[in-house]
Amino acid sequence: MAEISKKGAEYTEDSIRSLDWREHIRLRPGMYIGKLGDGSSADDGIYVLIKEVLDNCIDEHMMGYGKQIEITIKDRSVTVRDYGRGIPLGKVVDVVSKINTGAKYDSKAFQKSVGLNGVGTKAVNALSTYFKVTAYREGKEKSxxxxxxxxxxxxxxxxxxxxxxxxxxxxxxxxVFRNFHFQEEYIENLLWNYCFLNAGLVIVFNGKKFVSKNGLLDLLQRKTNEDELRYPIIHLKGEDIEVAVSHNNDYGEELFSFVNGQHTTQGGTHQQAFREAYVKVIRDFFKKDYEAADIRASIVAAVAVRVVEPVFESQTKTKLGSQYIEEGGQSMKNFVLEFLAKELDNFLHKHPSTAEALKKRIEQSERERKELAGIKKLANERAKKANLHNKKLRDCRFHYNEEPTGKDKEAVAQKQRESTIFITEGDSASGSITKARNVETQAVFSLRGKPLNCFGLTKKVVYENEEFNLLQHALNVEDGIENLRYNNIVIATDADVDGMHIRLLLLTFFLQFFPDLVKNGHVYVLETPLFRVRNKQETIYCYDESEKQAAIKKLGNKPEITRFKGLGEISPDEFARFIGEDMRKQPVLVMPETHIQQLLEYYMGKNTPQRQDFIIDNLKIELDLAEELPQ
Known part of the structure; x- marks a missing residue:
């Protein structure tokens, strides 16, 4: 791999050097594992490393070898053991250290494989301080x-x-992965997906067993609440395709798509084919030309396909580019359409009560859309004018929803994955972040005071409330999250009672009207230091009480302690370090068993004795700072 270095304005033979595979992976890790991150996002590199190793185990299982995989994570060490055929002993070193070495170039060995390019485990190897591989084969082993x-x-x-x-x-x-930590929820979600796509496979993670009997039906049951579904989940299986679908009462579409066991979080040709085919089959079945948006509103669905030698848009395999099921074979669009036209149509004919419930859900969406039409038009005209001089938004250069352009598309794609919008309160906080931010990848949206508590309100309020309307336009999620402008939505509020209240009101807004933003891991809460502890030699920023006490102990001799209550108190120079490489952000996670409407009713609905009791039981009193200092 040749790399051209800038050396003043000179461009000579000395400017060009060749990198070996290790150097290239370490210099450009984004090409191989996407964004680096610290583990707070589900698509951070440390999870991709785990996935690359697991993909090889899954491929063995798909070929009929090995029904169990064991994964252990302890003290930042990851161990993965499968019971497949084992790497041929003479190739143990080559398979994990020679680029473009693997068994998957010949379709006979791995017909519908996940790992294709002979790169995955080499990237894990190059990006690990220690890497050990052991093959067990026919009574012999080699490491x-x-x-x-x-x-x-x-x-x-x-x-x-x-x-x-x-x-x-x-x-x-x-x-490479600075200050990283593993979030178990993300790993468990990854493992569940493998199980849902490989019914009968057993994965044991730190002693906990994961197994699925019913494939995508189990996936949708885990991702939804039965009492919120409008009709029982429709589960259809065919050769090289499986679909599960239902409707609930949430806004937007929630689609989970997979190729050869790979979760394509950014969709691709198979997901688009499903969206189009589903609309056509429903129109044909009811013999009505419903709007596509009404048919897909509130849909929750999973689609998995098996493709021979799939083409992905990057090494991280999050978006499928294949137009055909296999070379010279059927187009993806026709393959999915033919399957649904037969199986879904048959199912609806056999289950008239499900068909009727589906029809009512579509017609409800149609009524809601028509009710919104008038106010939506006026609100969008206002938002369009405001966007020309939108004082609330300080935009950045790269956006998540744009196609990468230029010579180095992977570097551009990396910046797009890093795209972040900070939602702040008031001018002082937004001023500090605006001055400290990276203008290429970080945008700032400034709120004016406390937003409205929108629990129990219809989507009409999103258009009637100017602030909410401008926010949905800034995020570009009016018609769903497919065109989301920023990969990371970070709520940045003060660490006081008002700041916490604003945080709750914003989370209510997202969970009420755009739950798929939260469910797909785009929403975070910014952690900023509560204390600055310093003496003449050293300054330590502390995020909680225990860190503060450790800092006092370290610096000794009564250091100066500053308590930050508002973001505006932190100077832009200081702020730059809290939103840069070492930024701490807490993901907002919705567990599968969480009933969103019940959760919002409890915390944001009318005041109830139960909530009063909860508040009283969980009250914490902060001691006076002077009382906390060691005497």
Whole structure:
């Protein structure tokens, strides 16, 4: 791989150097694993490392070898053991350290594989401070150990009592993934998806067992609440395709799409084919030309396809580009349409009560859309004028929904994945963030005072309330999250009672009208330091009481302590370090068993004795700062 370096204005033979595979992966990790991150986002690199190793285990299972996978995460060390055929012993080193080496170029060995390019485990190897691979095969084993991709020890073959399979252990490199931590919810979600797509596969994670019997039906049951569904989940299976679908009362569309066991979080040709085919089949069945938006409003669905040699739009495989099921075969569009035209149509004919409930849900969406039409038009005209001189929004250069352009598309795509909008309260807070932000990837939206508590209100309020309307336009989510402008939506409020209240009101807005933003892991809460502890030699920023006490102990001799209550109190120079590489942001997670409407009713509905009791039981009294200092 040739890399051109800038050396003044000179461009000579000395300007060009060749990088080996390790150097290139470490120099441009985004090309191989997407964004780096610290583990607070589900698509951060440390989870991609786990996924790359697991994909090889899944491919073995799909070929009929190995019904169980064990994964252990302890003290930042990841160990994955499968019970497939095991890497051929003579190729143990090559498979994890020679780029473009693998068994998946020949479709006979891995017909519908996830890992295709012989890159995955090499990237894990290069981005780990320690990497060990052990193959168990026919009573023999062989291991190899690496540091940052460099072979440090190759063990000789030896006898073993272990069952066939492969074990990989690695420590992600903390100089690449700074301050990283594993969020167990993200890993469990990843493992559940593997199980849903491979019914019968058993995955054991830190002693906890994951298994699915009914595939995508189990997935939708886990992702939805039965009492919110308008009709029982429709579950359809065919050769190389599986679909599960229902409607609920949420706004927007919630689609989960998969290719060869890979969760395509950014969709692709198969997801678009499903959206179009579903609309056509429903129109044909009811013999009515319903609006596509009304048919898909409040839909919750999962679609999985198997494709021979799929084409993805990047190494991270989050968006499918394949137009055909296999080379020279049927188009993706026709394949999905033919399946739904037969199976979904048959199902609706056999289950008239489901068909009737589906029809009522579509017609309800149609009525709601028509009721909104008048006010929506006026609100959008106001928003269009406001957008020309939108004082609330300080935009950034790169946006999540745009197609990457330019010579280095992967670098542009990386910046688009990093795109972030901070939602702040008041001028002082937004002023500090605006001055400190990275103008390429960080935007700021400033609220005026406290937003409206929108619980129990209809979507009409989003258009009637100027602030909400401008916010939905800034995010570009009026017609769903497909065109979301920013990958990360970060609520940045003061660490006081008013700031917490604003945070709750914003979360209510998102959960009420755009729940898929939260469910798809786009919403975060910014953590800013509560204390600055310093002496003449050192300054330490502390995010909680325990960090503050540790800092006081470290600096000793009565250091100066500052308590930050408002973001506006933190200078732009200081703020830059809290929203840069070391930014701490807490993901807003909605667990599958969470009943969103009940949750909002409890916390944001009318005041009830139960909520009063909860508040009283959880009251915390902050001691006076002077009382806390060691005497």
């Amino acid at each position: 190899a150990e690496f540091e940052r991709g460099v072979l440090t020890k190759e063990h000789k073959e030896s006898s073993t009592q272990q069952a066939n399979g492969t074990q990989v252990q690695f420590f992600p490199d903390d100089t």
